[in-house]
Amino acid sequence: MTTFPRTYKVGNMDCAHCALEVETGVRKLDGVQDVRVDFASGQMILNGDVPYDTLRQRVEALGKTLENPAQPAADSLPKRGGVLGFVDYLLARRETQLALIGGAGIVLTLLASLLFPIDGRVIGAAYTVFMLITVYPIARSGLNTLRINHEFGINLLMTIAAVGAIVIGEYLESATVIFLFAVGEALEGYTADRARHSLRSLLELTPPRAIRLHNGHEETVPVEALHIDDTILVKPGERIPMDGEVLTGTSSANQAPITG
Known part of the structure; x- marks a missing residue:
C-alpha cells in the first residue's frame, strides 16, 4: 500500500540525540515504513499507516510532544526574549514546572x-522529596528510552547518579545536581526553539x-520551478527569491533580516 509522507511537529527536543531517540522509537511501531526526525526544524516526516494516538503515545513516552498537523496548536514559543522569555518557557512546560517546584523546595x-x-534526618527527607519531584520526568523519559529503544540515555544516567547520591547520604548534592540538569536541559531546548523560530521567520520572507x-x-x-542556470529578474523593491550571481544592473539589498 502506497502512503504519502506526513509531517509532524515534535517538541521538547533539546539536542540532536533527542531527535535520534524519537526516530528510533517511532521506527519500531507497526505500520511505519520510514521516518526521519530533523532536529534543526523540529519536524518528523513519517511514511506509513500509524494511528495518530499511537504515534503521540510513543513520542510522549520518550519525553517529547507531538502536534497533530490536522489540528495545529498555537506557537508555544514565548513572545518575550532573553531571561524573561526563558522564565515564560519554564512556566509553560510541565517538566520544568516540576523542576521549579523542586528548586524552590x-x-x-x-x-x-x-x-x-x-x-x-528531616532535612535529608525533604531534599529527597524535592529531588524526586524534579527527577520524575527525567527518570520517566530515561526508563522509557531503555524499554523502547534499549538504550542507556543521559536521562537514565542522571537518574542513577541522583539516586546513588541519596544512597550515600549526599542529599543536598543529589537534589541540586538534578535540578541544575533539568534547568540546563530546558535552557538548551529554549535556545533551540528560538533558533527554529528565527529560521522559520527567514523562510517566510x-x-x-x-x-x-x-x-x-x-x-x-513558483520558486520551486526554478532550475540551476535560470535567469531571474528582480525589480526595485522586490524580495530576492533565490541565491545567484548578479549578471547586469546595479542596486543595493537590505540584508538586515539575515545579518541583524
Whole structure:
C-alpha cells in the first residue's frame, strides 16, 4: 500500500540525540515504513499507516510532544526574549514546572537548615522529596528510552547518579545536581526553539514566485520551478527569491533580516 509522507511537529527536543531517540522509537511501531526526525526544524516526516494516538503515545513516552498537523496548536514559543522569555518557557512546560517546584523546595530546605535547629534526618527527607519531584520526568523519559529503544540515555544516567547520591547520604548534592540538569536541559531546548523560530521567520520572507527570463520574455513561476542556470529578474523593491550571481544592473539589498 502506497502512503504519502506526513509531517509532524515534535517538541521538547533539546539536542540532536533527542531527535535520534524519537526516530528510533517511532521506527519500531507497526505500520511505519520510514521516518526521519530533523532536529534543526523540529519536524518528523513519517511514511506509513500509524494511528495518530499511537504515534503521540510513543513520542510522549520518550519525553517529547507531538502536534497533530490536522489540528495545529498555537506557537508555544514565548513572545518575550532573553531571561524573561526563558522564565515564560519554564512556566509553560510541565517538566520544568516540576523542576521549579523542586528548586524552590531545595532553597527553602537549605534556608531552614541554616536558620533553625532541625533534625538532619528531616532535612535529608525533604531534599529527597524535592529531588524526586524534579527527577520524575527525567527518570520517566530515561526508563522509557531503555524499554523502547534499549538504550542507556543521559536521562537514565542522571537518574542513577541522583539516586546513588541519596544512597550515600549526599542529599543536598543529589537534589541540586538534578535540578541544575533539568534547568540546563530546558535552557538548551529554549535556545533551540528560538533558533527554529528565527529560521522559520527567514523562510517566510522568501517570496513564493519569481520572474524568470526565457528567450527574452518574462514569465512568473513558483520558486520551486526554478532550475540551476535560470535567469531571474528582480525589480526595485522586490524580495530576492533565490541565491545567484548578479549578471547586469546595479542596486543595493537590505540584508538586515539575515545579518541583524
